[in-house]
Amino acid sequence: MLESLTHAMLKAARDAGADDAEALAIRASATGIDVRAGRLEHAERAEGVEIGLRVLVGGRQASVSGADHTEETIAVMARRAVAMAQAAPVDDSLGLADPDQLMRDLDASALELYDPGAEPDPAMLEERALRAEAAALDTDGVSTVESASASYTTRDTWLALSNGFEGGHVRNYRSVSCTAISGTGQQMERDHAGEGRIWDEDMPEPEEVGRLAAERAVARSGASKPVTGSFPILYDERVSSGLIGHLLAAVNGAAIVRGSSWLRDAMDMQVLPQGITIHEDPHLARMTSSRIFDAEGLPTAPRDIVSDGILRGWSLDLATARKLGLESTASAVRGLGGPPAPGVSNIVMTQSGQSRDDLISQMGRGLVVTSLLGSSINPTTGDYSRGAAGFWVENGRISHAVNECTIAGNLRDILLRLIPANDARMWRSVRVPSLLVEGMTVAGA
Structure with missing residues (x-):
């Protein structure tokens, strides 16, 4: 039919x-x-x-x-x-x-x-x-x-x-x-x-x-506002994929063509710490985002978007590739009511040998973020501000739950200071572990 x-x-x-x-x-x-x-x-x-x-x-x-x-x-x-x-x-x-x-x-x-x-x-x-x-x-x-x-x-x-x-x-x-x-x-x-x-x-x-x-x-019982200051922040695996999602949005061909991406001039430059790769694999079995062809009929293939911390490619459909004088990366996605546009499928980020608890012990004093709400992201400059809740860390150990705070920084700086854990869940189509970032602004009480 x-x-x-x-x-x-x-x-x-x-x-x-x-x-x-x-x-x-x-x-x-x-x-x-x-x-x-x-x-x-x-x-x-x-x-x-x-x-x-x-x-x-x-x-x-x-x-x-x-x-x-x-x-x-x-x-x-x-x-x-x-x-x-x-x-x-x-x-x-x-x-x-x-x-x-x-x-x-x-x-x-x-x-x-x-x-x-x-x-x-x-x-x-x-x-x-x-x-x-x-x-x-x-x-x-x-x-x-x-x-x-x-x-x-x-x-x-x-x-x-x-x-x-x-x-x-x-x-x-x-x-x-x-x-x-x-x-x-x-x-x-x-x-x-x-x-x-x-x-x-x-x-x-x-x-x-x-x-x-x-x-x-x-675990969230008795949550209170944290103090204000500059502290290390651990993005729990529950929310860390959103942080990498900002990078993926910035390398989308549509944003590059418009000139509205904070990574528009970053090709072949360091955007993540050395040793970290962002790999797209459309052919992973039993994943909801897997596909053998894109929305324009082109064969999909695994590729590195970031390799060893260096940005290696945009996500392109046919139209954005032609505008940039490049070849499509077979990244076209589409719905019923609109034309194709660049997107991504399964994303796998490099993990480390350290556990989430190992990273928490390294923090000393800081914030573990388990939920995010609201956002103020400038797609052109990468300025970043989000409401957050999670847990406060003292002396390398979780001490109590916190809520009603704001975390802020610049995505270019944040991503260059990432330290990944080893807890990405293999059943997710975006496999990103918990991520520790040194020195972000926390606005609380």
Whole structure:
């Protein structure tokens, strides 16, 4: 069905006067269960097929999408897209890949993106959520569980281009999460845990998720504001990927083309400490971000974005690569309603031989950050400021929980002073360990 829909969209685009076109069809279903106080609180089921069409007309482009995929609607979509494109500005970088650039071997079985086992029914999902909640409630110090949830999704995608490429990926995913609360009244503290996998056999028991959420909430009891000053900060593994995410955003080709990246002049320069590599591997098995081709039909391949601390490459789709006079890194991603844009898949960062506790012992006095909220990031200068909560460290040991503070610095300086731990979780598509940064500003009491 999805293939025939994309073929119908390409034909309609040609009939409407498009020079080239991209058609995307997605069939998805999702079931989610929320429980509270030992009872079902909310159940949701959604499924459907959606389509998207991008047309190219004389160096101009436009994109349309919809959930109605009748022949008449597709024809109307195509005519509307062509009319929109004819009114758009000309961009000489637009265009599909040459046929000889396209992925030919479309066998994605080695990526193991789909668990063929039986789909969990709502009763099974409810049972998992209840088990997570019960484990959290059974932990000393937990006053209540705000919510416990379990979900299952499937997603079948088919992409067809007028240059001859077509292919797709079928994926499924399951998850369990829990949010626990410790204390009462003004002393209440909340924390969360969640796990998700493609393969059911890789999932931890729901009780592990519930207990972890509970332990995190209890550990936050009695949180207070820290003192103000310059201190070492340890980004816990729970939030450290966000710090590296700022680097990945800065090397995105779209930001480089706009000149709005704080790393725009940093190619082949030191951006991380020596010995640290940021490796992208789209071919890791059982990872939700894995793919054998990108959103423009180009074959993906592993690459180093940063090697031994030196920036080695931007993330580029065809359009940004042409603007920069470079080759695409097969980094195109896209949704139904817009054109391709650069993105990344699985990220693996170099780890050290030191544990998180080893780094905490080196801190002396400082802050372990376990949650971040709000942000003020200047994408051009790299100036960085975020609300934070976590734990205060005295004499190399965690002493108490802290909240309502702000941490600040400049990303260029922060990233050059990173010290990684060895606790990255291998099931995550972004594998970044806890990261120690010397000398950031903490604003508290």
